[in-house]
Amino acid sequence: xxxxxxxxxxxxxxxxxxxxxxxxxxxxxxxxxxxxxxxxxxxxxxxxxxxxxxxxxxxxxxxxxxxxxxxxxxxxxxxxxxxxxxxxxxxxxxxxxxxxxxxxxxxxxxxxxxxxxxxxxxxxxxxxxxxxxxxxxxxxxxxxxxxxxxxxxxxxxxxxxxxxxxxxxxxxxxxxxxxxxxxxxxxxxxxxxxxxxxxxxxxxxxxxxxxxxxxxxxxxxxxxxxxxxxxxxxxxxxxxxxxxxxxxxxxxxxxxxxxxxxxxxxxxxxxxxxxxxxxxxxxxxxxxxxxxxxxxxxxxxxxxxxxxxxxxxxxxxxxxxxxxxxxxxxxxxxxxx
Amino acid sequence: xxxxxxxxxxxxxxxxxxxxxxxxxxxxxxxxxxxxxxxxxxxxxxxxxxxxxxxxxxxxxxxxxxxxxxxxxxxxxxxxxxxxxxxxxxxxxxxxxxxxxxxxxxxxxxxxxxxxxxxxxxxxxxxxxxxxxxxxxxxxxxxxxxxxxxxxxxxxxxxxxxxxxxxxxxxxxxxxxxxxxxxxxxxxxxxxxxxxxxxxxxxxxxxxxxxxxxxxxxxxxxxxxxxxxxxxxxxxxxxxxxxxxxxxxxxxxxxxxxxxxxxxxxxxxxxxxxxxxxxxxxxxxxxxxxxxxxxxxxxxxxxxxxxxxxxxxxxxxxxxxxxxxxxxxxxxxxxxxxxxxxxxxxxxxxxxxxxxxxxxxxxxxxxxxxxxxxxxxxxxxxxxxxxxxxxxxxxxxxxxxxxxxxx
Numbered sequence: 001x002x003x004x005x006x007x008x009x010x011x012x013x014x015x016x017x018x019x020x021x022x023x024x025x026x027x028x029x030x031x032x033x034x035x036x037x038x039x040x041x042x043x044x045x046x047x048x049x050x051x052x053x054x055x056x057x058x059x060x061x062x063x064x065x066x067x068x069x070x071x072x073x074x075x076x077x078x079x080x081x082x083x084x085x086x087x088x089x090x091x092x093x094x095x096x097x098x099x100x101x102x103x104x105x106x107x108x109x110x111x112x113x114x115x116x117x118x119x120x121x122x123x124x125x126x127x128x129x130x131x132x133x134x135x136x137x138x139x140x141x142x143x144x145x146x147x148x149x150x151x152x153x154x155x156x157x158x159x160x161x162x163x164x165x166x167x168x169x170x171x172x173x174x175x176x177x178x179x180x181x182x183x184x185x186x187x188x189x190x191x192x193x194x195x196x197x198x199x200x201x202x203x204x205x206x207x208x209x210x211x212x213x214x215x216x217x218x219x220x221x222x223x224x225x226x227x228x229x230x231x232x233x234x235x236x237x238x239x240x241x242x243x244x245x246x247x248x249x250x251x252x253x254x255x256x257x258x259x260x261x262x263x264x265x266x267x268x269x270x271x272x273x274x275x276x277x278x279x280x281x282x283x284x285x286x287x288x289x290x291x292x293x294x295x296x297x298x299x300x301x302x303x304x305x306x307x308x309x310x311x312x313x314x315x316x317x318x319x320x321x322x323x324x325x326x327x328x329x330x331x332x333x334x335x336x337x
Numbered sequence: 338x339x340x341x342x343x344x345x346x347x348x349x350x351x352x353x354x355x356x357x358x359x360x361x362x363x364x365x366x367x368x369x370x371x372x373x374x375x376x377x378x379x380x381x382x383x384x385x386x387x388x389x390x391x392x393x394x395x396x397x398x399x400x401x402x403x404x405x406x407x408x409x410x411x412x413x414x415x416x417x418x419x420x421x422x423x424x425x426x427x428x429x430x431x432x433x434x435x436x437x438x439x440x441x442x443x444x445x446x447x448x449x450x451x452x453x454x455x456x457x458x459x460x461x462x463x464x465x466x467x468x469x470x471x472x473x474x475x476x477x478x479x480x481x482x483x484x485x486x487x488x489x490x491x492x493x494x495x496x497x498x499x500x501x502x503x504x505x506x507x508x509x510x511x512x513x514x515x516x517x518x519x520x521x522x523x524x525x526x527x528x529x530x531x532x533x534x535x536x537x538x539x540x541x542x543x544x545x546x547x548x549x550x551x552x553x554x555x556x557x558x559x560x561x562x563x564x565x566x567x568x569x570x571x572x573x574x575x576x577x578x579x580x581x582x583x584x585x586x587x588x589x590x591x592x593x594x595x596x597x598x599x600x601x602x603x604x605x606x607x608x609x610x611x612x613x614x615x616x617x618x619x620x621x622x623x624x625x626x627x628x629x630x631x632x633x634x635x636x637x638x639x640x641x642x643x644x645x646x647x648x649x650x651x652x653x654x655x656x657x658x659x660x661x662x663x664x665x666x667x668x669x670x671x672x673x674x675x676x677x678x679x680x681x682x683x684x685x686x687x688x689x690x691x692x693x694x695x696x697x698x699x700x701x702x703x704x705x706x707x708x709x710x711x712x713x714x715x716x717x718x719x720x721x722x723x724x725x726x727x728x729x730x731x732x733x734x735x736x737x738x739x740x741x742x743x744x
Contacts, residue, residue: 128428128430132641136706139705140709147702265491310500
């Protein structure tokens with residue numbers, strides 16, 4: 001029982017990442033009708049925003065380490081700590097969450113640039129061509145990151161206050177289950193972002209136009225609304241959501257340049273399982289598949305069906321597509337060829 | 338190869354057309370034109386065969402006149418030809434074709450281990466296994482179309498890849514890769530008393546390394562090209578083109594499209610199996626990385642680069658890509674400095690700094706850019722580019738046939 005709870009928890013943070021990426025993919029697909037294979041690369045860019053930002057924060061000065069008296073020893077102390085003492089050290093410690101400050105504008109800009117510079121020329125082209133051009137873009141983005149940051153994963157640390165483990169067992173009334181606190185933070189964070197996106201779509205006028213555009217783009221355009229400009233912003237938002245998912249994921253998985261590709265394939269499967277063009281479907285399927293993947297990697301399960309942990313997501317996708325072609329919550333008439 | 342496109346033969350340059358509507362409606366010819374290969378097709382085949390067989394001569398000046406790379410041209414040419422039968426003819430974009438390539442390699446190496454080092458046995462088995470595998474995957478995947486089909490094939494390929502690395506290790510030898518070794522049973526070889534000691538695949542005694550290896554691949558490429566040509570000119574090929582242009586109409590006329598699509602899928606899977614088998618013949622080693630989805634992306638790219646739906650395009654695309662890969666990834670700073678030697682010192686350093694991220698380790702960056710540029714500006718690939726150029730020469734006819742010129 002404990003093991004199962006633990007695995008479900010394990011699935012929640014991974015599912016959160018899937019859900020956030022799939023949410024952006026669905027937004028873009030639903031509004032712009034574009035299949036964006038570069039969305040995983042946006043997740044990766046977000047992660048490297050965190051790397052860059054914490055790199056900037058921890059620019060250090062090498063000073064003599066006075067505590068070592070036997071030989072000449074040096075230690076590196078970030079300027080922030082030198083200048084602002086404990087406040088500075090706190091900023092350095094909280095580098096990953098603070099990276100959001102950098103990631104949001106950067107990812108919005110990347111999203112705008114991508115939509116204006118490339119994607120808008122592909123609205124009228126076939127899905128195959130959209131897939132191909134964004135696939136090319138994904139390769140380019142990941143190679144640029146590789147050029148600047150190298151091929152090795154760059155480990156990041158969560159703030160010390162959130163780095164330890166929390167005792168979850170007490171909350172659910174089970175025995176002692178300790179669980180890394182940051183993963184719980186990530187889960188809550190992903191829920192918050194999902195909530196914000198939905199609130200934005202449901203409660204604002206802009207969101208209403210976007211939803212209308214998802215339902216019937218042509219009519220909204222005919223009503224005199226500049227749908228193109230709205231959709232640029234939607235692309236920026238989707239890009240920022242993926243970026244934020246990437247920023248906060250860095251302490252869980254050290255980012256490397258092909259992080260995006262690894263997540264992209266799975267996120268696409270998530271979108272298809274959830275139903276193309278359905279936002280709640282994307283979120284539901286994201287968490288569902290995350291949890292399923294975790295459960296399948298339990299030793300007890302692997303003993304019954306060897307190798308199931310490797311293929312469970314794809315297997316579920318195949319079954320869902322064959323039994324419920326529209327996906328779990330897909331709308332009628334969306335990509336039903 | 339490019340000369341064949343430039344020939345003034347009207348009928349032929351027409352049949353190279355990107356879209357089926359252009360390519361398949363030679364004026365004044367009825368259905369009979371589709372059924373039989375016309376004379377110009379055989380001319381094309383002859384030129385193609387000649388061009389392929391003389392590759393060692395006319396590719397030598399650009400530094401590709403050695404068997405290792407020419408083998409790759411031929412093998413990936415076969416792979417792309419087969420992929421084109423599915424994607425180019427019927428419009429179904431499979432993102433999981435590498436699974437069949439990998440399966441073919443594994444099957445071939447197993448034949449080397451169990452039966453004989455004879456390449457023919459291995460290839461037949463590789464094609465058969467890949468065909469069966471393609472039938473199973475195709476049967477399920479083809480229940481959907483469009484992007485769902487792409488995702489399904491991708492899912493199956495990733496499943497195969499993950500399984501090859503984990504549970505199927507007894508068959509695939511996991512990360513190390515499957516290799517031949519001296520202690521393999523090789524039943525047939527021992528039965529006929531000719532155990533190939535060196536573990537080199539042969540064709541009835543002729544070791545398929547170096548030039549013989551290339552010519553073996555080249556002959557199979559020509560054969561594959563011929564089969565593709567026949568498929569394109571058959572009623573079967575016509576059905577695939579019809580499905581591509583309007584599947585709904587096909588369905589409404591009471592036509593069951595699925596058997597045709599499944600046949601195309603299996604055939605293209607068998608091509609991939611043949612290519613995978615040949616990879617094992619030229620180098621008896623099979624690894625799971627051949628099944629990874631980046632490998633599937635690569636064959637898509639080759640086909641696009643050359644020209645989707647054309648006969649020659651995929652072969653050209655495969656060769657160009659493998660050539661660029663070879664050239665770009667072998668460059669380093671030293672080579673670059675020599676290449677820009679004619680420039681004065683400062684400019685030379687500047688050029689090297691500019692170019693170096695795109696070569697060597699950064700070859701994939703070039704690949705990605707190339708991919709984007711081709712899809713954006715030349716969706717018809719190299720073949721359309723050639724057609725436009727030849728159109729310029731013959732007056733302004735080329736512009737009318739370029740469907741995506743600018744946007």
